[in-house]
Amino acid sequence: MSDTPAVSVNHLTKVFKGTLVKGAFRAVHDLSLTVKAGEVYGLIGPNGSGKSTTMKVILGLLKPTEGDTSIFGVPSTEVASRSDVGFLPENPYFYKHLNGRETLHFYGSLCGMRGAKLKERASEMLALTGLEDAATRRVGGYSKGMLQRLGLAQALIHEPRLLVLDEPTAGVDPAGSRKIRDLIIEFRSRGITVLVTSHLLEQMQEVCDRVGIMAHGRMVREGRLEDLIAVENQTEMVIENASPALLAQIDALVKAAGSDTRLLRSGHPRTTLERLFLEATNEAKKS
Amino acid sequence: MNRKLQALAVLLIFGVVKLPLEQHVTRDLRAHGMLQEPIRLGVGEDLGQAGIAASLGGLRGLAACIFQLRAHVEFTYVNWAKVDNLYKLVTRLQPRNSRYWEEAAWHMAYNAASYYLYNQELKPALRGQLYHDHVKRGVAILEEGLRFLPRNPRLWEKLAEVHAKRTYQFKDAGDAYWHSFQNGGLNYTERFAAYAYAQSNNPGSWQKGYAILKRLYDAKKATPGLIEYMKLLEEHLHIPAAQRIPEAAPVRQMPPPEEGPLR
Amino acid sequence: MSDATTSSAAAKTPKVRFSPQRVWTMAMATVTQLIRMKILAFLVLFCLLAVGAGFAFSVINPEQQLSLLKSVTLGALQIFSIVIGVVSTALLLPKDLEDRTLYTILSKPVPRFDYLLGKLIGVLMLIGGGLIVMDAILSLILWMRQSLLFDEAVNHLRMEKMDSAEAVTQMREIVARQGLTWNLHWAVWAIFLKATVVTTVALLLSSIASSTLFTIVITFCVTIIGHGEALIREFFFTPNLSGMTGRAAALLLAAICPDLAQFDIVDSVVNGEIVPWSAVLNMTSLAAIYVTVYMFITHLVFAEKEL
Numbered sequence: 001m002s003d004t005p006a007v008s009v010n011h012l013t014k015v016f017k018g019t020l021v022k023g024a025f026r027a028v029h030d031l032s033l034t035v036k037a038g039e040v041y042g043l044i045g046p047n048g049s050g051k052s053t054t055m056k057v058i059l060g061l062l063k064p065t066e067g068d069t070s071i072f073g074v075p076s077t078e079v080a081s082r083s084d085v086g087f088l089p090e091n092p093y094f095y096k097h098l099n100g101r102e103t104l105h106f107y108g109s110l111c112g113m114r115g116a117k118l119k120e121r122a123s124e125m126l127a128l129t130g131l132e133d134a135a136t137r138r139v140g141g142y143s144k145g146m147l148q149r150l151g152l153a154q155a156l157i158h159e160p161r162l163l164v165l166d167e168p169t170a171g172v173d174p175a176g177s178r179k180i181r182d183l184i185i186e187f188r189s190r191g192i193t194v195l196v197t198s199h200l201l202e203q204m205q206e207v208c209d210r211v212g213i214m215a216h217g218r219m220v221r222e223g224r225l226e227d228l229i230a231v232e233n234q235t236e237m238v239i240e241n242a243s244p245a246l247l248a249q250i251d252a253l254v255k256a257a258g259s260d261t262r263l264l265r266s267g268h269p270r271t272t273l274e275r276l277f278l279e280a281t282n283e284a285k286k287s
Numbered sequence: 288m289n290r291k292l293q294a295l296a297v298l299l300i301f302g303v304v305k306l307p308l309e310q311h312v313t314r315d316l317r318a319h320g321m322l323q324e325p326i327r328l329g330v331g332e333d334l335g336q337a338g339i340a341a342s343l344g345g346l347r348g349l350a351a352c353i354f355q356l357r358a359h360v361e362f363t364y365v366n367w368a369k370v371d372n373l374y375k376l377v378t379r380l381q382p383r384n385s386r387y388w389e390e391a392a393w394h395m396a397y398n399a400a401s402y403y404l405y406n407q408e409l410k411p412a413l414r415g416q417l418y419h420d421h422v423k424r425g426v427a428i429l430e431e432g433l434r435f436l437p438r439n440p441r442l443w444e445k446l447a448e449v450h451a452k453r454t455y456q457f458k459d460a461g462d463a464y465w466h467s468f469q470n471g472g473l474n475y476t477e478r479f480a481a482y483a484y485a486q487s488n489n490p491g492s493w494q495k496g497y498a499i500l501k502r503l504y505d506a507k508k509a510t511p512g513l514i515e516y517m518k519l520l521e522e523h524l525h526i527p528a529a530q531r532i533p534e535a536a537p538v539r540q541m542p543p544p545e546e547g548p549l550r
Numbered sequence: 551m552s553d554a555t556t557s558s559a560a561a562k563t564p565k566v567r568f569s570p571q572r573v574w575t576m577a578m579a580t581v582t583q584l585i586r587m588k589i590l591a592f593l594v595l596f597c598l599l600a601v602g603a604g605f606a607f608s609v610i611n612p613e614q615q616l617s618l619l620k621s622v623t624l625g626a627l628q629i630f631s632i633v634i635g636v637v638s639t640a641l642l643l644p645k646d647l648e649d650r651t652l653y654t655i656l657s658k659p660v661p662r663f664d665y666l667l668g669k670l671i672g673v674l675m676l677i678g679g680g681l682i683v684m685d686a687i688l689s690l691i692l693w694m695r696q697s698l699l700f701d702e703a704v705n706h707l708r709m710e711k712m713d714s715a716e717a718v719t720q721m722r723e724i725v726a727r728q729g730l731t732w733n734l735h736w737a738v739w740a741i742f743l744k745a746t747v748v749t750t751v752a753l754l755l756s757s758i759a760s761s762t763l764f765t766i767v768i769t770f771c772v773t774i775i776g777h778g779e780a781l782i783r784e785f786f787f788t789p790n791l792s793g794m795t796g797r798a799a800a801l802l803l804a805a806i807c808p809d810l811a812q813f814d815i816v817d818s819v820v821n822g823e824i825v826p827w828s829a830v831l832n833m834t835s836l837a838a839i840y841v842t843v844y845m846f847i848t849h850l851v852f853a854e855k856e857l
């Protein structure tokens with residue numbers, strides 16, 4: 001791995017031009033982020049905070065109003081920057097008259113693949129995403145989760161070094177979403193960089209090396225996941241099969257320790273990323 | 288926004304630059320008879336909505352066909368005014384199609400004229416008047432068609448036929464047959480020109496007719512009809528006995544049919 | 551993130567160039583899509599029409615019947631090719647955008663020009679294929695009808711005892727001239743050229759607007775004005791016909807519309823004129839110029855379009 005970042009976004013601002021009736025809308029405001037090669041970066045934020053917009057700018061689908069973005073050092077404005085990227089848009093859709101396999105062949109040959117290699121790779125991707133049985137069915141008849149999986153297969157077809165996934169688990173059943181998370185973890189082990197958004201924070205917490213939290217088009221928190229969610233002066237204990245007596249003992253011990261040691265709460269552990277998310281985005285709202 | 292302005296600029300500049308080129312190509316295509324002249328309407332003529340739409344949509348041929356079929360329907364109802372009007376539209380839309388002129392004239396000079404001539408419900412004077420009017424209309428249609436297609440042998444032949452069989456203007460019939468032959472009409476049009484001249488009452492035309500027949504006779508292309516008219520003209524023109532053709536005329540030598548069209 | 555590493559990484563990724571293979575992939579996907587949308591059903595309609603026009607109306611004389619068959623079928627060919635070109639182009643681009651299929655395509659290393667060209671070629675291949683099939687059907691019917699009509703006409707002449715060699719020859723000539731000739735195929739080529747230009751206009755418009763209806767309506771307006779462009783142009787080139795504003799308006803209209811009437815050789819072909827090579831060349835090069843410039847403009851707009 002070279003130290004060229006997989007994705008770099010510098011002071012990106014995106015303003016959607018308004019119509020005569022509606023004014024212009026600033027969807028992303030002075031956003032900077034870097035995704036290092038080989039890591040899994042999670043971008044989270046409430047609805048309408050500009051995550052998808054940022055991804056589209058990175059992929060050259062939208063023009064930045066200010067700032068610039070690049071992929072492996074190649075500016076997004078150049079077609080070549082997309083040679084090594086697989087993109088899964090939110091709610092992906094494909095030519096509904098093609099079947100699953102034909103769809104993968106289509107995207108593969110757009111990337112310059114052909115012949116037996118393409119056929120083999122397409123079958124491999126269908127197997128990977130569990131779509132073998134549906135391979136000869138028209139995409140028009142696919143369910144939401146199947147479309148999502150086909151989107152993932154399509155993004156992977158040309159063995160990209162970077163994956164950009166916009167809500168990959170939306171609409172996928174628990175087993176499928178588990179599978180996708182395992183895949184992401186596997187990609188990381190194979191050195192593939194992943195930029196992913198999701199609203200399912202437990203899932204993000206599980207796969208991401210680093211996260212950025214966006215609100216109202218700005219980055220409000222960014223860093224390594226452990227750093228962000230670790231609260232230095234608190235310790236969390238997770239105990240299995242604890243009897244009420246044991247809990248009472250622990251409580252007594254804490255009280256005995258005196259000074260400012262206190263038992264803040266006990267119970268089942270909560271998703272700390274979620275708490276962080278709510279805090280961070282609320283702060284942004286107030287400011 | 289900037290790009291859109293650039294695009295608009297390119298569109299306009301190209302648009303202006305292309306005009307002389309288009310002008311040139313159109314002129315060239317018209318010269319080759321590939322494109323039709325724009326429709327020229329006379330005073331008080333109306334193309335109708337369908338006609339206008341068709342002429343703008345490049346479907347003049349199709350519209351003409353449809354009007355022709357409608358005319359055919361009106362023909363079965365013997366509604367002659369309507370037939371005439373519809374054919375007027377047809378020939379406006381497709382002035383370079385000789386068949387339309389031919390058909391329009393045929394309906395007027397033969398069908399309509401005969402219909403009125405034999406219509407028992409009309410007064411005899413009116414019948415004659417209507418007969419003449421429609422024959423005249425047929426002639427007018429053919430003459431108008433010939434302004435668009437002055438070199439069309441079939442139109443000339445049809446005009447000659449109307450003159451020979453309906454108006455009995457034999458000099459005009461002869462001239463028209465002669466034009467037909469000059470423009471590549473079939474062989475008999477040459478003979479027929481002479482026959483028509485022979486039936487006229489104009490010595491100048493007799494002379495022309497005699498010249499044609501003599502030439503054909505000398506080329507051994509005489510037919511029984513030709514001999515007959517030749518003898519008639521010899522009488523009219525008082526040809527000296529020595530130069531007259533013998534009583535027992537040579538029979539025409541027919542070329543074998545394999546030789547192709549008779550020209 | 552030093553400059554050196556950035557440029558070395560950039561140098562490793564080769565520049566993506568125009569690729570005929572990619573355009574072909576795009577074109578074939580478009581053709582497959584349109585065929586599976588059952589757009590070729592109109593071919594069946596065309597066959598019915600051609601057979602109808604060929605064998606109905608036996609009341610008219612043989613040559614008029616052949617010319618009617620050609621007028622009706624070539625007219626239908628013209629309408630079909632333009633409607634299919636406009637409607638499918640206007641449908642496909644906004645549909646790709648709406649379905650977000652465009653995102654997945656353009657996030658692959660696909661230059662936007664390749665995408666546009668692929669779409670255009672796909673639609674044109676469909677029109678071209680349809681025209682070839684229809685030309686074949688028309689030729690077949692015309693050929694059958696021609697020999698049938700000739701026999702009929704000769705029989706008729708025989709019954710009236712007018713079957714002299716001259717009359718039969720004349721009949722043969724008339725029927726042959728109205729029947730199947732090479733000119734017919736040139737007429738179909740001209741129809742294809744016209745449909746090509748109109749389709750390119752539709753593509754240009756749909757790259758500006760994202761509404762299908764807008765594209766269809768405006769393209770049909772341009773098509774209609776385009777057929778009258780020759781008149782407008784002549785009006786402009788004839789001095790003293792009108793005031794300044796009139797001429798300026800004429801210039802503007804003539805400039806923004808292609809001259810579609812130049813491809814209207816169908817009527818002349820039906821009338822039995824011979825199509826010279828120069829005419830074919832003229833029309834083809836003019837169409838090529840229109841398509842090149844309009845594609846360039848389309849690319850100008852589409853290259854920067856926000857998706």
Ligand SMILES: Nc1ncnc2c1ncn2[C@@H]1O[C@H](COP(=O)(O)OP(=O)(O)OP(=O)(O)O)[C@@H](O)[C@H]1O
Pocket residue numbers: 016025026027045046047048049050051052053054090857
């Ligand atoms: N083409 C567009 N024109 C105008 N406004 C747009 C456009 N695309 C997005 N926006 C606006 O930009 C803002 C950010 O949208 P974006 O899709 O990036 O949000 P998001 O973070 O992906 O939200 P979600 O979590 O719901 O997917 C939204 O308020 C949206 O209305």
Ligand SMILES: [Mg+2]
Pocket residue numbers: 051052053090166
């Ligand atoms: Mg989104």
